[in-house]
Amino acid sequence: MTYPLEPMNTVQEREASLKEELEAFDDWKERYAFILDLGDDLEEMPEILKVDANKIKGCVSQVWLFFQLKDGKMSFMADSDSLFVKGLVAVMVKIYSGLTPEEIIASKSNFLMDSGLVQNLSPNRANGAAAMQARIHQYAHEKRQA
Numbered sequence: 001m002t003y004p005l006e007p008m009n010t011v012q013e014r015e016a017s018l019k020e021e022l023e024a025f026d027d028w029k030e031r032y033a034f035i036l037d038l039g040d041d042l043e044e045m046p047e048i049l050k051v052d053a054n055k056i057k058g059c060v061s062q063v064w065l066f067f068q069l070k071d072g073k074m075s076f077m078a079d080s081d082s083l084f085v086k087g088l089v090a091v092m093v094k095i096y097s098g099l100t101p102e103e104i105i106a107s108k109s110n111f112l113m114d115s116g117l118v119q120n121l122s123p124n125r126a127n128g129a130a131a132m133q134a135r136i137h138q139y140a141h142e143k144r145q146a
Contacts, residue, residue, distance in 0.1 A: 011095060
């Protein structure tokens with residue numbers, strides 16, 4: 001499955017849709033399963049892209065994030081050796097793929113924190129989630145300036 005499912009949505013609309021989906025679940029176990037499913041739905045990342053340059057620093061697990069800019073829009077591919085972290089990075093891919101660098105930079109929200117997903121994580125995992133979002137914004141800044 002390629003993200004985003006609805007490419008014309010804004011960051012806020014995508015986040016609202018994901019938050020609504022998460023709120024439909026009664027407990028953390030169901031939300032956890034939903035996040036795992038998002039990770040399972042990620043497009044497979046070719047091994048050739050799993051290099052240090054694409055690795056997210058600050059994550060306990062290995063996480064790779066690769067981007068491309070095509071027709072002014074950014075698309076992301078990601079993977080992790082942890083199923084749950086792969087789901088978290090899938091959330092980020094779902095939110096930000098298909099947007100321009102300017103749209104990503106203008107987004108000041110932090111969905112993983114705002115949705116309550118990181119409150120149930122260890123501090124190290126929460127730091128890794130923040131590092132994922134920071135890398136996406138870094139890529140957007142680099143491409144805006146290019």
